[in-house]
Amino acid sequence: ILRHGYHLNLVVFIIVIAAALLHSSWHAMIKQSADRVVGLAGMNVVSAGVSLFALPFVPVPQGRIWLVLAGSVLLHNFYKLGLAKLYAVGDLGQSFPLARGMSPLAATLLAMIFLGEVPSPVHLAGIVTICLGLSLLALEKTGRPRLLVIALAGLVGLPVAAYSVVDGYGVRLSGDWKGFTVWLMVLDGGAFVLLSRRLAGSGLWDMLSQQRGKVLLSGALGVISFCVFLWALGQAPVGMVTALRE
Numbered sequence: 001i002l003r004h005g006y007h008l009n010l011v012v013f014i015i016v017i018a019a020a021l022l023h024s025s026w027h028a029m030i031k032q033s034a035d036r037v038v039g040l041a042g043m044n045v046v047s048a049g050v051s052l053f054a055l056p057f058v059p060v061p062q063g064r065i066w067l068v069l070a071g072s073v074l075l076h077n078f079y080k081l082g083l084a085k086l087y088a089v090g091d092l093g094q095s096f097p098l099a100r101g102m103s104p105l106a107a108t109l110l111a112m113i114f115l116g117e118v119p120s121p122v123h124l125a126g127i128v129t130i131c132l133g134l135s136l137l138a139l140e141k142t143g144r145p146r147l148l149v150i151a152l153a154g155l156v157g158l159p160v161a162a163y164s165v166v167d168g169y170g171v172r173l174s175g176d177w178k179g180f181t182v183w184l185m186v187l188d189g190g191a192f193v194l195l196s197r198r199l200a201g202s203g204l205w206d207m208l209s210q211q212r213g214k215v216l217l218s219g220a221l222g223v224i225s226f227c228v229f230l231w232a233l234g235q236a237p238v239g240m241v242t243a244l245r246e
Contacts, residue, residue: 006117008236016244019228023245024096026221029214031092036084038207039218041196044080045208046219047226048189051182058179065180068170069187075163076188077195082156090149094138098153099160100246101134106161108239114165117237130243164242168233177234181227 026043033039061069086095104127111117119127167184174180197204208215232241 006235006237008240012232012235012241013244015228016232016241019225019232020245022221023225023229026218026225027096028092029218029221030083031087031095033211033214035200035207036087037081037196037199038204039211039214040080040084041193041200041204042208042211042215043219043222044189044192044196046189046216047185047223048193050219050223051185051189054178054182055186058182059176061174061179061183065170065174068166068173069180069184072163072166072170072184073188073191075159075166076184077192079156079159079163080192081195082152082159086149086152086156089152090146095149095153097134097138098150099156101131101138102154102157103160103164104239104243104246105131106158107164107242110161110165111168111238115169115238117239119237119239123237123240127239127243130246134246161242164233164238167230168238168241171230171234177231181230184230185223185226 030036030039030043083099086099090098108117108119108124108127112119167180170180170184171177200207229241229245232244235241
């Protein structure tokens with residue numbers, strides 16, 4: 001890890017932990033939404049809108065970065081559709097730790113393969129401990145999860161691991177985390193809003209208007225937590241950042 005110039009320091013640690021609180025907060029808000037796709041669409045309206053204002057102040061991506069952005073958008077949208085379905089059938093206290101509990105270890109393995117980030121035994125033990133702790137948390141109060149919940153959790157957790165590695169690569173390839181983040185939120189948010197409009201129909205805008213307070217708050221929490229996540233991916237190893245985020 002050190003030979004690649006990425007290491008976890010106290011500043012990164014504290015900022016990621018703070019962003020993790022915002023991250024879990026918007027998840028709770030989406031879980032409480034009557035229609036999770038609509039709730040996620042509202043978040044993406046906010047993130048895409050904010051990013052559009054920032055677009056003139058960041059450089060246009062070049063070369064391979066467009067391919068990275070395209071792959072990331074596909075993974076993010078697949079994740080969000082899976083998340084909406086998971087939260088429709090599972091309890092938050094069980095669904096969230098099940099889905100996210102496996103992603104740090106999977107992200108660590110993918111980062112080892114594709115980014116050459118090999119954690120030390122101590123760091124790897126810490127990541128595994130976090131994953132086990134999250135998995136046990138899912139069983140603590142709600143008992144053994146249903147097979148459908150486990151399957152959906154897997155379909156949600158694996159894209160999280162994959163987009164974490166892809167986004168980490170994109171941030172480092174571009175050399176400008178702000179530019180990569182802005183373009184990703186514009187493309188990802190715009191794509192999901194269009195997809196949500198197709199799924200929810202013409203009533204999407206009315207539903208978003210009726211819950212505009214929640215839309216703005218969840219969107220703000222999502223934007224801040226995601227920006228911190230991508231910034232951290234440019235500072236520290238993917239596996240460690242992903243584990244801290246969960």
